[in-house]
Each structure stands twice: as C-alpha cells, then as structure tokens.
Amino acid sequence: MTTHVQRLAAFAAGCRDAGVPTEVHDDVIGRILDVLGNCLAAYADPDAAPDAESGGPGEGAAPAVLRAVRRWGGSPEATAIGSGDRLPAPSAALVNGTLAHALDFDDTHLPSVLHPSAPVVPAALTAAEAAGASGSTLIAAVAAGIEVCNRLGMASYLPEARNSLFFDKGQHATSICGTIGAAVAAGLVSGLDAGGLAHAAGIAASMGSGLLEANRTGGSVKRAHCGWAAHAGVSAAVLAAEGLTGPPTVLEGRFGFFQAWIDGRFDAGALLSGLGERWELLRTVYKPYPSNHFTHPGVDCALALRARGLDPAGIEEVELGVAAPVLRTIAEPYEEKIRPRTPYHAKFSGPYTVAAALLGGGGLGLALDDFVELDPARLALAARVRCVADERASELFPRSFAAVLRVRLADGSMLEHRVDSSRGGPEHPLSRAEQALKFRASAGRALAPDQVEALIEAAGRLPDRDGVASLARLTVVPR
Structure with a gap:
C-alpha cells in the first residue's frame, strides 16, 4: 500500500520529470521574484544594514544568522543573498530563508495561513546552485515544494474547527510544514528520485519546528523560522542522498507527523486528492503591506x-x-x-x-x-x-x-x-503591475535600478542553461 509521503514524493518527481502546467510555471517565477525582493529589502533594513567601515553584518535577526554561519565556515557552494558570501548550501539556505521572512512581507496561502515561499524558494535556490541544476528544474522544484507545503497545511485545516490546528496550539505551521516542502524542493534539484524524495521528506519531518509566542510578546526568533526550515530541508535532502532514511508512514503513522503535532486530526483528502490537477500553489496570495x-x-x-x-x-x-x-x-x-x-x-x-x-x-x-x-x-x-x-x-x-x-x-x-476580503486576498489579488511595483520598491532598497531590472530579466530567463547562476549573481549587493 502506497503511503502518504510516497504519494507526495511521486507527485514531486513527476513535476521535474514531466514538467508543470504553464500557469504554474509562470506563477513560480513571480514567487521567486517576490522572495528575492523581500530578501533584498530585509538585507537593506536599517536594523540589518552592514557596518559602513567593515562591511560586516549589522544588528537584527538576519545579521545574527550571517555571523553564525560565517563562524561555522565550510565549502563555498551557494550564495547568501545581499552579502554575496559563498557558503555551504544549508548555511546559505539559513541566511536566505531568514531574510525572506524577516520583514513579514512574504506570500500567504489560505485557508491554511501558511507562508510557503519563504522556506521553499531559498532551499530550492541554494540547493540548485550547489548542484548546478537548470532553471527549469528549479521552477519545477519550487512548484512541487510549495504544493507539498500547502497540502500539509490544508490537511491541518478542519472546517468544523474554523482554523488551522497548528495555530490553535501556538505552532508555526509555516516552519513545520515548510521544512518538508523545502526538503522536497531541495531533493528535486539535487537529483533524488521518488524514493529518495520520500526519505528526504521523512527525515525533514523530524526537523521542523516553530512556536508563535514571539508574535504576541516580542523576540526576533520568528524571523529565523523560515531560515531554519530551509536549512533543515536542504540538510535532509543531502542526508537522504548519502543514505539516511525516513519512515514510510512518517505522516499518518501512530507516532508520525500529524499525530505528534495535531493529535492525529487531519484531512487526508485535502492532502492528496487532485495532486497535479488542482494546485493549491495558485491559491497563494501576495501581501500588499509588510505586516502580519x-x-x-x-x-x-x-x-x-x-x-x-x-x-x-x-x-x-x-x-x-x-x-x-x-x-x-x-x-x-x-x-x-x-x-x-x-x-x-x-x-x-x-x-x-x-x-x-x-x-x-x-x-x-x-x-x-x-x-x-x-x-x-x-x-x-x-x-x-x-x-x-x-x-x-x-x-x-x-x-x-x-x-x-x-x-x-x-x-x-x-x-x-x-x-470581507483584504486587499491581495483571494477576491482582490494584486495585479501583475502591483506585484512589479512591490518588487521594484523592495529590491530597490538594496540595488541600483539597473540591477533591479537585470534581476527581473534574469528571472524571465530562468529556463536558460545558466539561469540559476545568473540569478544568484544578481542578488549580491555591490559594496
């Protein structure tokens, strides 16, 4: 009998091997740009601004993470957005995922109330750069990773509860579900087959976490939740490639994901039905305002x-x-x-x-x-x-x-x-012109106008042979 994680893994492998619908392909490019804009704006945020004399990181959550990964060192595999540091892929994912969520400007899926792109895109991008993957593979990986993340969130939304069961317990569903989505995306660009992706997701399920108390009384740790999810996802994919395995019943099992987090209450149909036909990715909306x-x-x-x-x-x-x-x-x-x-x-x-x-x-x-x-x-x-x-x-x-x-x-x-529905929400989505305005304003806080336009052009050329490398180079802020 095929288990839940195996079905998700087979779907994800199909996204890479058979491609994704044109509508999904185009939507993902917008997601990637939105994340990059948020990352660059966070890098230029006053409490994160580099020291003028040393060029080193300033205050805030993202600079603290950057200082930490610099201490750890390691092989130069992928690019840290903004600073341009060359880091091991898990470390770059930690920095970039933290930047992606640092300003609370990242997209939202409803009704799960997840922010799927912030953990998934940084994981996919850094793993793709490390593996030398193509832009087309990156796009498919982001699509699959966000869809898996959203499906896990939808499974935890029960209409009779009128809320996500994660949130009722004070758990940050984005970092918990996002870790598994990030692992799937990172595994896809790293070349894992369906079996390897199932193991990566099974490993990642032991790594995700996040508490929401900082939303209520302060603390900067929530800004790092998506960074840690991206870091864990990339790490899980690497470990799976090296032979570590995950349990086949990691999601629905007696001691599995849903039992551990939400007492075994979940909607299997919302998780699995219509995979590849009905895309929860396309129900993910952009934020017009940089706040919760x-x-x-x-x-x-x-x-x-x-x-x-x-x-x-x-x-x-x-x-x-x-x-x-x-x-x-x-x-x-x-x-x-x-x-x-x-x-x-x-x-x-x-x-x-x-x-x-x-x-x-x-x-x-x-x-x-x-x-x-x-x-x-x-x-x-x-x-x-x-x-x-x-x-x-x-x-x-x-x-x-x-x-x-x-x-x-x-x-x-x-x-x-x-x-009855906020601007940017399902009934009032941001237009492409508004999305472009948001990106230019966000990225323009760190980059000159010509580099911002070059980044937009590079995103459109992602399917090109060197699309990932070109995109990564343009995210570095000149000193």
Whole structure:
C-alpha cells in the first residue's frame, strides 16, 4: 500500500520529470521574484544594514544568522543573498530563508495561513546552485515544494474547527510544514528520485519546528523560522542522498507527523486528492503591506476611511472588529499591542497598523518605511484603538481576512467601513503591475535600478542553461 509521503514524493518527481502546467510555471517565477525582493529589502533594513567601515553584518535577526554561519565556515557552494558570501548550501539556505521572512512581507496561502515561499524558494535556490541544476528544474522544484507545503497545511485545516490546528496550539505551521516542502524542493534539484524524495521528506519531518509566542510578546526568533526550515530541508535532502532514511508512514503513522503535532486530526483528502490537477500553489496570495496578514483588513478599512476624508485629528475612539481567532495574535496582550516594543513587533499589532494607515502610509498603502521606527503620533493613536471579535469576520475566517472599523469623532459622529476580503486576498489579488511595483520598491532598497531590472530579466530567463547562476549573481549587493 502506497503511503502518504510516497504519494507526495511521486507527485514531486513527476513535476521535474514531466514538467508543470504553464500557469504554474509562470506563477513560480513571480514567487521567486517576490522572495528575492523581500530578501533584498530585509538585507537593506536599517536594523540589518552592514557596518559602513567593515562591511560586516549589522544588528537584527538576519545579521545574527550571517555571523553564525560565517563562524561555522565550510565549502563555498551557494550564495547568501545581499552579502554575496559563498557558503555551504544549508548555511546559505539559513541566511536566505531568514531574510525572506524577516520583514513579514512574504506570500500567504489560505485557508491554511501558511507562508510557503519563504522556506521553499531559498532551499530550492541554494540547493540548485550547489548542484548546478537548470532553471527549469528549479521552477519545477519550487512548484512541487510549495504544493507539498500547502497540502500539509490544508490537511491541518478542519472546517468544523474554523482554523488551522497548528495555530490553535501556538505552532508555526509555516516552519513545520515548510521544512518538508523545502526538503522536497531541495531533493528535486539535487537529483533524488521518488524514493529518495520520500526519505528526504521523512527525515525533514523530524526537523521542523516553530512556536508563535514571539508574535504576541516580542523576540526576533520568528524571523529565523523560515531560515531554519530551509536549512533543515536542504540538510535532509543531502542526508537522504548519502543514505539516511525516513519512515514510510512518517505522516499518518501512530507516532508520525500529524499525530505528534495535531493529535492525529487531519484531512487526508485535502492532502492528496487532485495532486497535479488542482494546485493549491495558485491559491497563494501576495501581501500588499509588510505586516502580519491578520492586520491587513484593518489597514484596508483605515485607508478607505482616509480616502473618504477622515481627519485623524478629530478621532476620539476607534473599534477594530476582526475574526475571533486572530485576536490572540494582533490584539493580545493589550498593553503590548497598543505600545509595541520594536518596529517589528508593531507589524503584529492591530492598533498600531490601523493607526499607521490612518495617519498616512507609502507604497501600496503601508510601506517598509512605515516600520523603520516607532512613531509617537501613531503610538498615541494606537492607544485609542480597541480590538473586538466581529461575527461576520469570524464566519469568513480563514478563507478570507475580514474586518470592520468604527471611528467615533470628537463631535460625536461615527464613521464605519467593512471589508470581507483584504486587499491581495483571494477576491482582490494584486495585479501583475502591483506585484512589479512591490518588487521594484523592495529590491530597490538594496540595488541600483539597473540591477533591479537585470534581476527581473534574469528571472524571465530562468529556463536558460545558466539561469540559476545568473540569478544568484544578481542578488549580491555591490559594496
């Protein structure tokens, strides 16, 4: 009897050996560019900026990871985005995956609420560079890895629970499921057959982890979750190639993945049905704002009220109604959310992000510059924002992120705006022009305009013989 991991591995091998649909192929190129843009923006982030004199890494999670891998040393196999360090593939994946997730600007799959590209693309890219794989193989590997990651997330979403079972336990599904997706992607570009891919996934299942408490009370470790998932995925693929094996029932077994993480409650149909025909990859949406995705509908409401002429100077009180399950992430503990400790912590605050949108923002509505420092005026307004559970938003969650914003003005009048699906979500996806605007703005924080355009061109030429190497070279920031 074919086990769950063996079926996923056979699907993944088919993506490489028989190719993927044109729609999926084209979509993956966009995913790769989005990740590279996020990585470059994170490399140029003020708390991660290289030291002007030494050229060494600055403060923050990504620089800490870069310092660590430099201490470890090893064979120069793959490129660290931004710095250009040549590192062992697992170490490069650790750096690049951390950069990909560091600004919380990475894409999201619904209703699993996973960020699949952040662990999978860095793992696939570094492993492909190390193996000398073709761009076409890289594209197929990213497609397969993201699909496996999303399918694992979908299996953990039970409609009667109206939430991911991982999140109910405070587990970071992205880093847990992403480790297995990363292993599949890295194994594909490394040349593993279906049997080897099953072993890589089986090994990786013992490596994934991630707790979400940092979303609530601070700490920079969450930024490294996707880096560690990418590192573990590449490592698992290498170990499988060298002969280490994984259990065939690693997913559904008595002591397997689903039993260990979510008490054996999972949807096997969501995991396996329609593989290669119905692509969960294509349901993965891009973020327009660099903040936790649960904050986005509140930002949309605030921007809409501003567009209607709301003067923030007249605001007396604000009520943000959101889905009940997201309150623990963006509204609790209350004192932490109305006065976040760091700009990164502010990305997980419903009150602060609403205040930032009401007082002005850049880019597509809120931009990276809006989270460079904590603004006193925004903090003062955030203290007037109260977050509550909204029945309609709770009904729609997590298939879409909805919110209602009610503003009471000093003259006693009330303004209200509701959204049932946030911008960038399934019903309002970003256009290709908006995706391009986001990429150019993100990558342009680290690279000159001509290098940004060259990177876009190189992504379009990925199927070329030297596509992977060309892409990697263009991610290095000149000193």
